Amino acid sequence: MASGDEQSAEERLIARYFRPLATHPGAFGLADDAAILTPPPGCDLVLTTDGVIAGVHFFPDDPPDTIGRKALRMNLSDLAAKGAKPLGFLMSAALPAGIDERWLAGFVAGLGADAERYQCPLLGGDTDRTPGPLSISIAAFGAVPQGKMVRRSTAKAGDRVVVTGTIGDAALGVRLRRDDGLADRLRLPESMRNHLRQRYLLPQPRNVLAEALVQHASAAMDVSDGLAGDLAKLCRASAIAAEIDVARVPLSDAARAALAADPALIETVLTGGDDYEILLAISSERFAPFRAAAGHAGVPVSEIGRLFAGEGARFMRGGKELTFVRPSFSHF
């Protein structure tokens, strides 16, 4: 019996695990119905939402600290591609009964570390028990100078096609995770296996490039559903055609070794997704200052092709067009 003045188990859980992440004054310590956010003067608010479901976007036995971080970083990557500076996030967590306090402690430790690292505090949330798999849905908010969000639809004929970092690592990491014998068959040394798996577990969103993208890019998006499918989306949005030189797509040593052992993995590399790199279109005059800014920020960038009038995104290798069985990751 209780007279209604005791905290519920849900309130205790929120107070213990999630409140410490709600460092933003507008979060009111998660003790109100809603949060407040005031974009900096002269800025638009940029909004994005993305989530992860156990067994779909991560393996249920992945380390708990990586799961919240991955969910947050997927959203941070969208903000980065749009040129937006992170301001904060809302989180909906659906937790199955089997989740224990140790798991939760690990989960919030990772999430909290990233919230601090990317200066993107928790603003509010919603916590439910689910009979289904664990799932985390995040809505993240960023600020961009008014009217300056970097769009998908503003790429121009003559622009160069550029990507950050390396492509295909995470998709290869998933293949290794699903197929225990694959790493041996590909003769990948331990360090390369770890590199690919780590790239899958923990994306490295390119938020340090946000300002340079606003200044220089014609158009941009993050690579989450595979380079081939995402470039096709950018081309459709901008009503333009792309031709990519597959030999110039930047690869890690591990991806290069995997491809040397099994050239058919090129489809996984170019279409598998989970890269969380930035794909951008940029004019020739702007490329040098953008590359300099990226270099200053420690992010490698590679020109991989060109845009021209027309439609479709073609991946060329040795004068021939590559075709894919499944050009883009799709849930449906």
Added chain:
Amino acid sequence: MASGDEQSAEERLIARYFRPLATHPGAFGLADDAAILTPPPGCDLVLTTDGVIAGVHFFPDDPPDTIGRKALRMNLSDLAAKGAKPLGFLMSAALPAGIDERWLAGFVAGLGADAERYQCPLLGGDTDRTPGPLSISIAAFGAVPQGKMVRRSTAKAGDRVVVTGTIGDAALGVRLRRDDGLADRLRLPESMRNHLRQRYLLPQPRNVLAEALVQHASAAMDVSDGLAGDLAKLCRASAIAAEIDVARVPLSDAARAALAADPALIETVLTGGDDYEILLAISSERFAPFRAAAGHAGVPVSEIGRLFAGEGARFMRGGKELTFVRPSFSHF
């Protein structure tokens, strides 16, 4: 085989079912990574998130058009209680394989009707297949004059405790839905059964009161986890005590009839939740103009008790304090 320039099934699904709801110019027709929202000058942005999971927040065979509406209205109710005018929402939909296009068409028809009715357009989203139950998570955004969000923590000793509408209908509606024989045992006529079920299926958020709350309320929250538990939260947030006269808690004819047949249902009425009415604290001088504004908007309001220095929320009936087995709905 495809060269990467065709839309994926996921893109087609989004274009067909969700794009028509994305009427806000900042949604970019759901064809970008993110949306843009610019709060009106002099306003703070109010953010909230809430979601529904099949089998937890609704019955899997509830009509599809009510499911998206309920998810949106739960969030609209939070905005209403904070005095915020709706601006738009983000939605994450996790759909099991069994969901067909007819279900989806019904779902978006209901959601679209409410987005228009409450002037709260879809800004962006995320759609996934899930091996688990259908779940919809919404993050909704509203505007409130800067610094004027109605808080939970600002109730004062001497304030009246007021609720809108009637309390307990939805919780009784769930009981009827779970127990086929209950309506007969309670001897409820068909019209009363329908009233209670409908109140569960489709909340009526009090967004028409947002401005009056900003002008007059000391503190407010929406009643979603049951009046008893939510009042206890408001008292804790404001470091204050409440005494409620149970006889003054507003009840529908149907709830009154159910209680007459089984007085023990008072616990369901006061703690069951899903009311989506507004609970507010208001000074005596402000109550008359607030009641007039609410009357003008067609919303009944009832004074049910008082706040005073101290702690705890007491529900008094015939000079004795009611106690509850489970004072608040909690998922944990």
